[in-house]
Structure formats: C-alpha cells, structure tokens
Amino acid sequence: MHAVNGDLYHREREISLLQEVIAGLALGRPAVVTVHGPRGMGKSALLNVVPRLLPEGALVLRARCHPSESGFPYSMVRQLFDPVLGAAGRGETFIPAEAHGSSGEAAGPTHEALLHLLSTTRSLAADRPVAVLVDDLQYADEPSLRWFSYIARRLDDLPVLLAATLPDSAAARLTEELGPLPYLNRLWPEPLCSTCTTELVDRAFDSPVDQGLAALCDALAHGNPMVLHDLVNRLRREHVPPGAPDPQQVLPIGAQALSETVLAWLDEDDPAAGELLTQLAVLGPDTDPAMCGALSQHGEVQVLQARDALVRAGLLEAGPPARFPHAAVRPAVLARVPAEDRLHLHGRAATVLARLGAPARQTAEHLVKAGCEWGLDVLRDAGAQAAAAGDHASAARYLRRALALLDGPPPGDASAPERPGETPHAETFHELTVRLASVELHRDLDACARQTVAAADSAPGPVGRAEVLARLASPALVASLEGAQPFVRACGELAALAAPPREPLLRLTAQALLTGHRAGVRAAARLAARGPLDPAARSFSGALAAAAAATGRTGTAQRLAARVEVAQGAAQEAVTAGWPAGPIGAALALIWTGAPAAARDLATRVLTTARAADDGATVLLARLVRAEAHHREGRFSTAYADAEAGLALARRLNAAALTSAALSCAARALVGLDRADDAAEVLREDRSAGDLHPFVRALSLQARGEVAAARGDHTAALGLFLDCGHRLALRGITNPACLPWRTQAARAYRALGEEAAAATILNGGPRTPAVTPHPASAPHDPERPTLTPAEQRVVELVLRGHSSLEVSERLFLSKRTVDTHLGRVYRKLGIHSRHELAAALSTP
Template identity: 25%
Template sequence: MLSNTQGAELLGRQRERGTIDRLLRDVRDGRSRVLVLRGEPGVGKTALLDYLIEHALDGRVTRTAGVEPESEIAYAALQQLCAPLIDRLDRLPEPQRAALATAFGLTPGDPPDGLLIGLAVLGLFAEAGSDQPLVCVVDDVQWIDRMSEVILTFVARRLDAESVALVFASRSPGDEQVLNGLPELRVDGLPDADARALLDSVLTGPVDARVRDRIVAETRGNPLALLELPRGLTPAELAFGFGARSATPLVSRVEEGFQRRIAALPADTRRLLLTAAVEPVGDVTLLWRALERLGIGPDVVVPAEAAGLVELGTRVRFRHPLVRSAAWRSAEVAELREVHRALAEVTDPQQDPDRRAWHRAHAAVGPDEEVAGELERSADRAMARGGRAAAASFLERATELTADPERRATLALAAAHARFTAGAPALVPELLAAAELGPLDLLQQASAERLRAQVAFALNPGRTAGPPLLAAARRLETLDPAAARETYLSALGAAVHAGRLGGDDLRRAAEAARAVPAGEDPAGLLLAGLTAWSLDGYAPAAPLLRRALDALTTNEDPGLLWLAGPVAHEVWQDETWHRLTEEAVGFARATGALALLPTALVFRAGALLFEGRFADASDLLDEADALGRATGLAAYPFASLTLAAHRGQELAAVESIEATVKDAGARGEGRLLGLAGFAKAALFNGLGRYPEALEAARQAAEYEDLAVFNWTLGELIEAAARSGEPAAASQARERLAERTAAAGTDWARGVQALADAMAGPPGQAEEHYREAVERLSTTRIGLPLARARLLYGEWLRRENRRGDARVQLRTAHDAFTTMGAEGFAERAGRELVATGETVRKRAPGAREELTSQEAQIARLALSGRTNPEIGAVLFLSPRTVEWHLRKVFIKLGIGSRRELAAALRDR
C-alpha cells in the first residue's frame, strides 16, 4: 500500500499536493493514473515529483529524466525507467520480451516492432503493479529521446487498471507535443504571500520593501528564481535598490546565477560538475572512474555539495537541470573535449558502444576516420532499434569528422535521408547542401534532387510540389528505374492531391509515367493502375489497382500508404484497407519512421471511423495531430473532417470544413475541396437538411477526386432523393454503377444496391434495401451499414409498415448512439418517434449498455481469445482486459465467459 504519511510542506502548493494525493489514492485502489506537470523552469515541478515519490514510500518507484546530450539516443530514457523492472521481463509473452530486449540492446535481433515494445512496456508496468503500486516518474520530458517519448505516450493512453502512476514533468512551452491530450496540471508561480515568505527565508539582512516587491513581481513567484536571484545582488542593491531592470529572460538570469556560483568554486570542483553534466545517466561509479582519469580526487565534491549544486549518493543528482546546463555551457571547448575523452575511455565498448562513440566524437579535435566509422556503426544499430533520429545525429557527426570529400558527401546524404524519415524535414535542406558540396555521382545527385522534392511535397502537398517530383523522376529513369517509378508515382500522387486546382498536371504526370517500363513491384503496379485511372478511366484501371493492392505489404512498402489507402477506397476493398492501415501503424512505430506515423495514424483512424469506432479513431487523430505539430508534417484531414461530419455537431464541423476550404486554396490542394464538400454533404444529410447536402455534394462531384468521388456520389444520391430531385439522383446512380460494377466487392455492391433502392425503379426498392443491408453486413464497415438500415427503416415507415420500420430504425439508432454519430442518431430517433415508438434516455437503474471497447473485448473473449491475446489486439494490458471483462460481466448480469454467448445474444 502507498504511504499516507505527510512529509515536509511544500509552500503554497495545496492545490498541486491535493491532485497528487488523489492520484496516489486512485493507484492504491487499483486504478492507473497519468499526469503531466507543465510549467516554466524552476517553478517547482521537480519538487512536486519529489513530493510524489516521498508519499509513495510503500510503493515501487522508478524514475528517469531527460538529459539534453542524451536526447538523440533511441530508447535511452525508456531503458533507464524500465531498468529496475527488468526482473519481471520473463513474465511477458515471448514476442514482447524479445522486442524489449532488442530495443534495449540486451540481445541482438531484427528491428523490433514498436507496437510490441509499447505492449511490452505496458505489460512490464502491469506486472510490477500487480504486487505493489508502481509510480513511474519522467522529468524533463522536453529532453528525452523521441522514441522513448512515443512509446511512453502510447503506454500512457492505455493504462487503466494496472495500479500504475505515470507522471511526466515538462517545460511549458516545451518542444514535445506528443503528450498533448493527457491529463495535465499547470504549475504556476507561488501566490504573493507564499513568494514573499520563501524570499524572506533566504534573505540574510535588511531589504528595502520596494526591492522585495520588485523581486517578487519580476520572478512571478518562481521558487527557484526567488531563491537564486538574490544571490547575485550586493547588500547595497538589496538594501537600497535593485538596479536597472533586466531585459534578460528569467530562465537565463537564473542560469547565469548558477554560472557565477560555479565560477567561484575550485577548478577541480568545476571539472567534476562538468563531468557529471556531460555523463547523462547519473552513474556515480562511471563518474569516479572518469574523474580518476582526469586526475581528480573524491574530496573535490565537498565544495559543490556545500554550495547545494549537486548530490552524489547512489546516483548523481543536480539541484536543478539549470545547474547541469550552467556547468555545461560555462565550460571552455578544450575542457569539454577533455571530459568527453575521459568518459569515452571509461565507457565499456561492449556494453555501451553508442555512448562511447558519442563521447569520442565530441572529444575529437579534427577529422577522425576511426571515430567516424564507430559513429556509422552506431547509426546502423540505432536504425535497427528504430531510432532514426539517433541514426541521423550519428551520421551528421560522422560527416563532420570525415576528411574524404566523397565519403563526407555520402554520409551527409545518408543523414539527410535519416532526418527525413525521422520526421524532421526542416533539417534536410542544410544536409543536402553539405552533400552537394562534395563529389556526388549521377545517381546520388538524382537521389538528392528527389529527396529535396519529397521534402517540399511533405511540407506542402499542393500543386507546386508536383513539377519538382516529375523532374526528379525523369532524371532517375536511366540511373535507377525502380526509384524512377517510385518518384513518378509520387509526382502522380501530387497531381492527385492538386486535383481540380492542378490544371493538366495529372495528365502530364500520367503520360510521362506511361513511357516508363512497367515494373512488377508494388510501386510499379500501383503506378500502372493510377496511370490507367488518370488516362483511360475507372473500368480499365480497376483490375490493375486491385492487383497492386494485393501485392502491397506495408512493412515492405510503407511509403506507398498515402496512395494505397485512397486506392483501397476507390475500388471498395475494406479488408485490404483494414490490413494496410493496421500494418502501417505497426511499421511506423516499430521503425521510428515519424515521417510516416502521422499519415499512418490518420488512415488507421479512417478505417476505424468507417467501422463505427469513433472513440478509437479520435484517439489516433489526437496522436497524429500532436505528432504533426512536433514534426512539422501536417496530417491529412480526411479522417478528422469525416469524423466531425458524422458526429453531427454542426458548429464544430462547419468551422473545420471552412478552415479546410481556406487551406486548400492557399496550398493549391484541390482534393481538399472535394473532401470538404463530401464532409459537408454527409453532415447535412445526417441533420436531415437535404437541399444543403445536395448543393455541397454537387460542388464536390464536379471533379472525380480519388476515393472522395465515390463517397460523394453516395451522399448526392441520398440528398437528391430526399430533396425531391429524382433526375439528379438517377444520374448520380448511373455514374456510381460504372464504378461499382468494375469493383465487384460486397462493399461496392452494397453501396450500389442502396443507390438503386433510393433512385431506381420504385417497385424494386425493398429488394435493393435488403441486398444493401445483407452485403454491407459481410464487411467491416459498420457506419455505412447503419446508414443503410436507417434509409431502409425510413422507407418502411413511409410505406406505413411501422413494425418492420422499428426493427431497422432501432438497430440503426442503437448503432449511431454507440458510435457517437449524434446527427444520424437524432434522425433515426425522429423516425422511430414517427412509427409510434418512444425514444427515451436510459432511466436510472436501467441496464447499462456496453461501451464500444467493452463490446470489442466481449466479442474477442467470446471467440476464445485469452486476456493477453485480447490485449495484444486492442493494445491493452492483460490486467486492463480483465478489469473490463469484470465490468462486462456485471453489466450483463453473468459470472463467467461461458455465459457470454447467451447474454450477448439476448441484448
């Protein structure tokens, strides 16, 4: 059990302490809690973390902190956080155990799957929390490595019933964005009275009242500033005046104060602080060995501890991260190199080759081919572990240490590719410029041109991105046919995105691509299919597009998802869409491909949205949005717009649609205009405002945007049929039939049957409605199925078959309500009322409905899957699965899995 004892008071932090106390109570009671402390440096976040740890004395505590020099080494923070829990590793399923061991460099192996790493950490925390509550603390999140941040965010979003607290502290504003959306506690400065009391505790003589007021006002109650700023003032300044008001930022002045205090220490003590600052792990044994190399004895620590700057116990701990940065930034370059050299010499090359290489690189004075070679090998290891940002950093430093111009250019080009795939496109142009200073062969020159065009397209996928991609593709034709096909595909995709605003770009790109010899690889097949789609029309292209999708494996061809996703919609292949998006998210997490991950998350959210899993889709979109802000790569808005439209919240949806239209014009991205029109049509169809839906659908259907046109035709048919415009509905139905006949899937045939029911011969309407429901029931797409039931129920009600109508309308209403499709749920509710049925909110004490997640878990349990297997499918820990199953049993009034089938059937 966690301790309830009270430690030393934190001045003026009653609100914050109350939040932490409630968090610990919840964890003690068996529920997980996540909290992000945000505030400026020195405001007291670390003190609150200390309070948390102090009050969790009877629980298990593990702690890590981001360190600026360590921020590029993949999984560095995660490994330190998990190290005390490694004794539980053997309790995990073998795939998770192997993934975590490989990521931490404990065993060799293939690059680990990021989802497996996330599940492994989740399972590790759950196992540790099964015996006693676990408190995991991550300080200075803004400096932890990107992969640790991504994995810990994944875990934080899935903790539930594991008796685990995961608490982060981050600067505000901070560089990281991934934690956005998690519960936050804003830590501000102390109130005036508490600030004055803290200031008085460090003042040793009389202070002018106005000087005191000015110190309190200027520090804004920041505790560290209140304690440190007076140290830099003379007695005269304290007694009679504060001097000229400083324009230097508060954090800089506090750090300058630490620098002054460090400068007053003996030379060897300063070197001790510098060595401790450069050694990121806080390993005391390693520190003493490095100091011994520097000829420094243990007695030099006394002045630093007496000054309250550092503590050397079982680990090295600075009073504040600003002390570390002050020690680091105040050092001369020669001193810093000497310290790095000593740390490299005492770092085991077998146990920790990457840190050793990093220290050697920073100790090097000039070019050093041996160290550059070590850095290259470190880059390979980082890439194998999924640390693309770390690999890029190693390659960049290797470039700096390489004297040979040809080798230097090759390394710079490799670093540029690594930066791009790591989701840092803004850093690529400078590396490309460095590469182009050296001798590049023709293929490397073309590769650099291609990468520059890809960066431009990633940052702005509008009309201007297409021509550079087309030029790069032409240059690659004779040098690398496979790369040329991929680049032509990108140019064609850029023209698809430009859409109606692209003029003849699509035709020009397709004609140029058609002249290239066809390839049997997925990119070549997809290129052939899209070329046919652009030049020959839908029916000739459909078989080629299906063949390309069948050949595509996201793990091997991750960069094709942005086109493969819409193509799967274009030919109505829901199973392929589900597979590709699931694989893409797994691949992006596994390899650290942050350039791909926002796109993968958006497309996966779209798949979940069409399946009717709005809440799950929303979670992924939040993560994609945060990643987009962190990487500068904006996520495509298709899923967010579609979700807003189907939720039926008009103000929010219209605001999002209008912003998309404005953005489309500014970026020259015409496909966004089609997407916005489709979303508007779906919104107003859901709200029952059919003339407005028809107008939006007509505008969107003026151009045949990839995938979007299919969706739009369905909205247009429904809106026209309900607006009393049968001719418009019939014309759209015929255009749709050309496509659905060529596609031939149950999804396509179900959509066509629904169109035939609304706009075909009236005498065959019921037959077509039944066919639509039957065919869509065989697919994964629960949202279109619910809409088909709604339309069928409305038709039955108009035919005065109220009993039959209630069956379809009630099913549709329940489905929309569970999804969160408020507009369509209200429309179904109105129709139910028209049949004579009363639609009531659930009365107190009525049987509780299963949530979407509970229903999923129940279905998986019914299929015979174990709790760990269910957890692997839904990215939950087995303990959380067990907890949800208990809730399912309570809601269903049963006591075991054996009763699930009958209970679910009854509902």
C-alpha cells in the first residue's frame, strides 16, 4: 500500500471514512469521529488530515489536552474558541460567570454554561462547516469533557465534525455516553503491514534497503509508525548500511528505540501494564498471572487486563503462554529497571513462591538472583532436582549458593531473616561439598578436583573419607596431581585398617594404581581374591593390569585385562555402575601389551555406555584411549578425529590435564598425516601448568618431540624425547611400549650423527641422572653411579627446592623414606648435603 497525502501509510480505509463524513457536512449531516488505539499508531496524524479534506472556508478549531491542564476548568474549550472569539475584540468571555465559584475555582459545568457554549457553536456553524479537533481527549478537564459529550449529542442539524483521539483504556466512558448516536464513527488504525514498513524504510533511507533489515524493523516496531520512524532515524544516525546491515548492530538500536518510546508511554498511560511488563521481563514471560498479582498486590483480573494492553501494544504475544514478540523487547525493558529494583523483585518472588509451595528450582532461581540469605533447604532440593534432570550447570549454581549461606546466621538464629518454606535441617558443609563435587564431575573436572579435596578434608574419619571418595572416583580426576592426592592418601589410610570395607578399598586402590602408586594393593588384592568377580573386583583388576603393563609384565597385564571382560557386557556394566577405572585401565593395558584392536573395541563399548549414562568424563577418557589405539594401528585420520572430539569435550569439562593430553594426541596424529606445521600450531594451545600426571606430561613432551623431528629440529627433538623418558622413569613406567621414546631418541641421535649414543639408548644403556640431559652431552661415564627411579624422583624434587616434607607429600611417601633415599644418593655421589647435589650431578 502506498502513502496517502504524502505522509500516511496503510490508512486508506480511515481516510475514506473521513472523506465520507466531511462530504456529508455540506448536506447538513453532522459527524462525531473517535480515533482509538495505543500511542504512536498515528491517531494525531489522521486528525491532521482533516483540514486538508475540508471545503474551502471551513472553520477548524484545534485543541491538545495535557495532564497538567486537567485541573483548570474549560481549558480545552478555551483552546478551541479563543482563536476565533478572543480575537474578535468583544472584550467579553464566552464562558458565563455562573460557571465559576466565588473564588474562581471550578464549580462544575452548569446547564446555562453548556447552553451558552452550544449557542456559540451554532453561531459559528451558521454559514460554514466547522471541524472541532481534539487531541488526547482523555486528559481534558472535567467541564470541557462534559461539554464535549453535551454538544456531541446536539448536532443533528449542524454542519459540525467533532473528532477526538483517545486510547482504548479511556474510551469506555465516552462510548457509553455516545453509543446511541447515529452519526458516531469509531476508528482503530491498524498496525502497518510489512509492505508499508518496507516502503517507509526505503523512503527514509532514500534507497532500497535490504529485505532482512526491513523485516527486522517491522518486527521491532510491531507496525507502530512512530516507533518505526524513531527506529529508522536512529539507524541513520548510527550509519547502519541499508544494503548489508549487521543484525547484531540493529538489535541494540531497536531495543533502545522501544525503551524510549513505547515503554515510556506505558508508564504514563497504563502504569499497571508497565509494572506487569517489568515483572515479566525480570521473572520471565511465562510467569503465572497469579504470581504477578501477588507481587504487585493487584487482583488477577487487573493483571489480565494489563496483559491484554501489552498484547495490543505489541509488546506481548497473545498467549498463553505470554511471550515477547521479539528478542529485543526483554533487554529493552530490563535496561530501564534499576539493579536494586531487580534484586527486590527477585527476592519478593522467592518469598511468594516459597509460601505457595512452588517447585524448588523455580524458587531457587530467584533466591540465587536476589542473593537472599535464606533458603538452604530449597537450594539443596533444587540442586538435586537439576542434577537428576541433567542440568548440572544450574545444580552447581544452587549448591554453591547453599554453601555460601553456611557462612551466615544459623537456621535457629533469632537475628536471621524470616525463611519462608524452610524447615530446620542438619545439612553440613561436608554433605553439600560432596553434592557439589558430584555435580562438578559432569561439567568442570578441575573444580571437581578442588571440591574432592575439600570433601576429603571435611570427612569424618578414614572410613567416612573413603566412602565419600568412592562416590567421586573417576579416572579423569587422577590426570592431575591435585585430583590424585586425596585418593592416594585415603587408600593408604583405609588399607592400614584391620578390616577395611571391600568396595571403597577396591575403588580407591584402582584410582591410586592409575596415578602410578601402589598404596593398598596387597590388601585390595586379598579382598578381590576372596570375593566375587563383581564390578568392584573388575575395576581393581583393570587398573592393576595397566600398572603391570606399565612395568613390562605383559602376561600378568593381559590376564588381568581379560578379567574385565570375563562376562558379556561386563565393561558396560562397570561404567553404568560408576566403576570406569577397570575398563579404562584394561584398555590401556591392551594397548601397552600390543593389542590395540582389542583396546579399540573395548574403548568403543565404554564410549557408547558412558554417553548413554551422561558420564562426560568417561566419554572423554574413552575418546583419548581410542585415539591412542587408532594411532598404534596407523589409522591417523580416525585417531585425529577422536582426539579432536576429546579436545572439545575436555575444554567443555574444563579439564586442563586432559586438554593437554588431547592436544598431544591430535598433534601426533597430524604428524602421522604429514601435517607437522599444523601439529605445531595445535601444540601452541597447550598452556598446561606443572600439575599433570607424569604420563600426561611425558605424552606432551613426546608429541613436541615428534613435531620437532618432523620439522627437522633433531636437537630439540632429542632433548624432548630424553625428558619424556625421564618423566616416565620418575613414575616407574619402564615399558618402552607405553611411549616409544627410546626409539625416537635413537632416531634423533642418528640424525645428529651419534650412532654410538643411538645404540646405547636402544639397548637400554646406562640411565641418565636426575637432570634433564642435553642433546649434545658427552658420552656417559661408565664409572658414574646410577640412581634408581625412586632416587631420581626424590632428587628431581630436591633440586627444585622442595623440602623433605614437601617431597614426601608430593610422592606420597613418608618423610623417613625420603631421607633414606637422599642418604643413599649422597653416598653414591660422595657428598654430604643437598647443597652439593646439583654440582655433583653436573660434574662429568
């Protein structure tokens, strides 16, 4: 549809009606026209068209009402008649004196005053048509409003057009009074259609605009011409290109236009609708009307009326449920709500919901957003519900807030605020910490490690600590030293008991074995042998298989790995029951004992089961194990695909150590695909700290060495491969099949022309001392003493500046054992203190 009279769009029907009633004035037919609708819909623009449609010589009387003038009697009438009567120089008023009290205040319109005004109107219309146009009639003073109704019912023989604009909310009273009039016409201007919106936007930009921009303007303005004009003007001021706009640039501008036009109108015209809109923006558009009524202390009927007003204004879709018509509306409303008011509204909603017995999660959302100092029971229940539904992010939020409340007044403290819906409870810091750690296991492994340490420290006694850690035992946690420590300590404590509980000991021992420690192995082996081959026993067997394979005991490792799959679906059963250490350990053992195909199949079954059980940590481990199996089989493309999938999951689970492992697996696969430069780029993302499992650190060093060798830097590659071997030796991983660093170091030696060194390293020649060897180091001195792996681990930490006590804590040894190792090292090297250690080791 095209513009009418140059500046109106989509108003053909309304213009046609106005033309019809104005044509009737020449025949002595009066007309009363009321134009209804929300602000900005073009009511005043229609009124402005009337003078251009009138015949020449017609008299136009105009008035615009305002709330500030509603207390002055006849202010609207004076606006209408002063220009024609006040300028006549008669020196007399057309408002009779009887219309005023003695003090000059309004005494109400008398019948004589109304007759006098009617007579004045008749005299003005005696020889020409008269159009009386009133904007915003709802703000007229009471005498003027009474006059409007009075004269509208007495126009039968006068060529008078009486037209006024007013919103729908103020039309009821006038409609009741004027309803029977045969010459009454009501107009409701419709929202602009999309075609008219496009034409108007094209005209504003003076060029055809992108259809996406036109559609976005139509959605934001919801057909309101004034909002559309304001929006287009803002877009032009911000220099938004009409041909290729960025929606992310347009949306904030549209939100601002809404907030400064329609929303401001609501505050003036319909405060109840504005209040409801604020509530729906803060609390969510699906909030029940009864809740909004309780928050605003309005009745449900009034809330529903306000909701209808919002629908008419285009700020809500007709429900239920009520939804915002466009994503920009809610941010626009929220931008106008002070933070203090938001907090108050959320807190009030939490109180009302708790009293109404609403679902815990619904109440907890408002508790968290308001920062209320009550609601421990609600938050705890909401955390359990969210975790059961798989919404671990929300569960963590609720439980963290519950833990924060423990710092506040106790539930029975008289100074504490009222706690609606809360009952006395015995929830402790320890119990909440365990709950939070269980949730973080599904979403943030590094946070889970920290919470696991806190849960272990707050547990009551060795058995209680073991039971807690058994619930949290996941092989993914032991990839970092922080995550491994509580399991190793608790395992040692539990094994020292006269009658340790079977399942916790087997589970903790499996965790400890995967860290490279053998705390509790003997006691766990005895319990596993005496009991059935259940998931607990298979979990222990799988981890023990990995430990055996790491030290080169191939036969033992294969026998133990076979126990994990002794029954059909045993691996799936173990993962479903929460015992993933067994299948993961067995798969590693199979890889390290030369059976990568069997390991791949086992990892695939674990992956499928863990995915179905929503166990992201085990899915991640299965991905990395399968990537390693593919790599051993020479399937570098599939190895890279698994590593990439594992990397994405490791980042999502915030697992720094396993992210490093995934990056290393991806880089090694890229080297196998002859993409060494891409592999180097991948490894630049590895910024992991030193808190890594020694095998993960060694894997990273090996991957860097492979990349360096592939790019021709054999000197750097040799240093990395030798450092990799050193890291493995520190944890007692002696099987060359775990990571083939010796073969790779020999290749680097040969590339550097060191054939003798290559032969020595391949033959498992003398070990290097506990310092990182230099690739250009001199041939090994056969008279130089050799340190055992245990002594090398102790010496390395001492050289880093750690005390004997700190070394014992990091290696999970007693201080006495550390001192014994140091004494042996001193005797071998012929020194007397740790201050001489560095010099003795660096002496050729």
